[in-house]
Amino acid sequence: MSEHDPSQLGAYVLGALEPDEVREVDEHLAGCAECRTELVELEEMKEFLGEVPPEAFLDGPPTDGDLLLQRTLREVRAASAPQEAPVVAAAAAPKKRTRWLAVAAAVVVLAGAVGGGVLIGRQTTDNAPVATETVPAGSKQVMVSDAGTGTTMAATVEPRAGWSWVTVTIAGLKAGAECQMFVTDKTGKTYVAGSWVVSPKAAQEGSRFGGGVLVPTDQVRSVEIKTVQGKHVVTAAV
Amino acid sequence: MGDVDRRPESAEALVRSLYAEHGRSLLAYATRLTGDRAAAEDVVQETLVRAWKHADDLTSGKGSVRGWLLTVARNIVTDRARARAVRPAEVAEIADRPPVEGDHSEAVVNSMVVLDALDQxxxxxxxxxxxxxxxxxxxxxxxxxxxxxxxxxxxxxxxxxxxxxxxxxxxxxxxx
The missing domain is CATH 1.10.10.10 (Winged helix-like DNA-binding domain superfamily/Winged helix DNA-binding domain)
Structure with missing residues (x-):
């Protein structure tokens, strides 16, 4: 482009010209301040384009992705209807007993570790849905820590009319973790008592969550937290 | 999230339509970032589940859905790489993969903004x-x-x- 023709500059910036065309534009640019200014602006736009990955311009479903779709649908189905139904009659209950013993041991250790433990316990009562300082009569409180997942949980089970309100405060969760609370009764039946996501603030200060479950408080055997993906986080025997 | 239709059949319809329209793009992107098809499929799965959970943001008509999905996929890859990076045993593995550049909370806005602009x-x-x-x-x-x-x-x-x-x-x- 020996003559002034800024419309060449788009293809020039995008690197789509032939080598001899590039040379011509270079020559023109050397003597044209107007085009050099324009070039700066166009280069800025090219930088913007770089923010978008090239894959953004592929359309349609993936090839060979059927299993992926089915897996995803299963996860969404499982997560979209958990509030109503008892999920599983926990067949694995006997196996869990050994873990509870380990947890019980952990509770003892934690009860001795005054600082953090006491703080966590107090936060729970402060934020319990009841406005009083003390937990209601008949409530059960436990604190456990799980060395495997690095979490510590304080759980309070409060009696309601034939059901229970369960609040937990958990330290050691990662921001963005999606958690579910499961309550198992003494017959080994497991109920979902809600799910939540851990905010960055909660990851630092402890994640608090409460959920109701149709199990009388004296029938609650354990409270377990799992990720929505099904990974065990921490279990408290009540 | 209050307005989202939580019935299983609408959740399923949303996921199916996102998958049909954006699945290829998402999987290709996640595969490049992770360098691994199986890991990429996990990322896509998590992205679609999050999309369903945040259906309000997604269907508000503001912003590019594709941009949102790609951004979330990228964040998941970044977060997983960071989570692995704290475990020294797998550091060597990290070094092999393409770096996920920048602070994603910043770059996020941009790829979405640009895709949006390209839509216009x-x-x-x-x-x-x-x-x-x-x-x-x-x-x-x-x-x-x-x-x-x-x-x-x-x-x-x-x-x-x-x-x-x-x-x-x-x-x-x-x-x-």
């Missing part, structure tokens, strides 16, 4: 940019592909960049 320029402008920039084609190749003379490709690419600048606003800057 005319289809002729957009397709020229896709051919020349994202597919790395020369003017000659793009002209053949699009069935227009090379001179048209050149002028369209120029006006496309100008149009993009108008949409983005002159004050826009790439966040780093």
């Amino acid at each position: 320029v005319s289809p002729e402008h957009r397709e020229v940019l896709v051919e020349l920039y994202y597919r790395g084609r020369s003017v000659t190749e793009a002209a053949k592909e699009l069935g227009v003379p090379p001179g048209t490709v050149k002028s369209r690419s120029y006006y496309a960049l100008r149009a993009l600048r108008t949409v983005m606003g002159p004050g826009a800057e790439v966040a780093r």
Whole structure:
């Protein structure tokens, strides 16, 4: 482009010209301040384009992705209807007993570790849905820590009319973790008592969550937290 | 999230339609970032589940759905790489993969903003940019592909960049 023709500059910036065309534009640019200014602006736009990955311009479903779709649908189905139904009659209950013993041991250790433990316990009562300082009569409180997942949980089970309100405060969760609370009764039946996501603030200060479950408080055997993906986080025997 | 229809059948319909429209793009992107098809499938699965959970943001008509999905996929990859990085045993594995650059909370806004802007320029402008920039084609190749003379490709690419600048606003800057 020996003559002034800024419309060449788009293809020039995008690197789509032939080598001899590039040379011509270079020559023109050397003597044209107007085009050099324009070039700066166009280069800025090219930088913007770089923010978008090239894959953004592929359309349609993936090839060979059927299993992926089915897996995803299963996860969404499982997560979209958990509030109503008892999920599983926990067949694995006997196996869990050994873990509870380990947890019980952990509770003892934690009860001795005054600082953090006491703080966590107090936060729970402060934020319990009841406005009083003390937990209601008949409530059960436990604190456990799980060395495997690095979490510590304080759980309070409060009696309601034939059901229970369960609040937990958990330290050691990662921001963005999606958690579910499961309550198992003494017959080994497991109920979902809600799910939540851990905010960055909660990851630092402890994640608090409460959920109701149709199990009388004296029938609650354990409270377990799992990720929505099904990974065990921490279990408290009540 | 209060307005989202939580019935299983609508959740399923949403996931199916997102998958049908964006699945290929998402999986290809996640595969490049992770370098591993199985890991990429996990990322896509998690992205679609999050999309369903945040259906309000997604269907509000504001912003590009594709941009949202790609951004979330990228964040998941970044977070997983960080989570692995705290475990020294797997550091060697990390070094092998392409770096996920920048602080994603910044870059996030940008890839979404740009995709949005690209949605707003005319289809002729957009397709020229896709051919020349994202597919790395020369003017000659793009002209053949699009069935227009090379001179048209050149002028369209120029006006496309100008149009993009108008949409983005002159004050826009790439966040780093």
